[in-house]
Amino acid sequence: MNPNRLRWGALAWLLTLQFFVVEAIAASRFEGSYSRADDTISALGAADSAAATLMNASFVVQGVLILTGTLLLRPALMRGAADVAPVLLGGAAVGVVLVGVFPTDGNSTMHAIGAVLYLLGGGLALIALAYAVRPRSELLGTTLALLGLIGTAATVFFLTGVVDVLGNGGTERAAGYVLPIALAVAGAALWRLGVPSSDASTEERLTRREERELIRAERAERDRRRDEALEAAVRRPVSESPAVDADGTEDDPWAGQGRRRD
Incomplete structure (x- = not known):
């Protein structure tokens, strides 16, 4: 008022x-x-x-x-x-x-x-x-x-x-x-x-609404970033095949030291 x-x-x-x-x-x-x-x-x-x-x-x-x-x-x-x-x-x-x-x-x-x-x-x-x-x-x-x-x-x-x-x-x-x-x-x-407290309540309601909108906006931004990260992971190129030695055996990087070619 x-x-x-x-x-x-x-x-x-x-x-x-x-x-x-x-x-x-x-x-x-x-x-x-x-x-x-x-x-x-x-x-x-x-x-x-x-x-x-x-x-x-x-x-x-x-x-x-x-x-x-x-x-x-x-x-x-x-x-x-x-x-x-x-x-x-x-x-x-x-x-x-x-x-x-x-x-x-x-x-x-x-x-x-x-x-x-x-x-x-x-x-x-x-x-x-x-x-x-x-x-x-x-x-x-x-x-x-x-x-x-x-x-x-x-x-x-x-x-x-x-x-x-x-x-x-x-x-x-x-x-x-x-x-x-x-x-x-x-x-x-x-x-x-003075001015009725109902006016202050209205302002308080508006502030709370703005806070809720801000929370929703932050949540949407987090979801958007997560989706972008997932899409980037899906589109990432497949790793090259393991190297093959001249004798035709694979050099398996995950194999133990005994199986690796010196």
């Missing part, structure tokens, strides 16, 4: 924290009373919010940052969960964009669909992402898994109306806050860990 790709992907996920800055600004400019426990985040993007445009723009930017980081960091993910996490994160990214494009007091149906995609997709995506990064960092994987479980449980409570403990807004925030927090943590951790 290219180090620059890893760096920009991690930065994109880190910048998802912009959501908290914009939300704080929008809440401070909200006319009348605004309670984080009782009022939903979407209320900050409604027409009666002084910072509605800023809040809705933040939703759209959030979706772009999530999707950008997901696409850039996908090679850094491992295992089969790597194929699931980008899909769920992509769904969450589309969902938060819909929330920003269709405010709650506008097209409420599209807004609701976007909210469900973001909340439910985000929680499940973190669980899948945890399994994807755990081979590189068990601590990171465990952290993401816990945040994913919290977000998924809070989403179920929010969608089913079980909000007595944290309130409507508090339950929604428990479901929605975990994704940018987890992505920022994951982005920083992956940036710190």
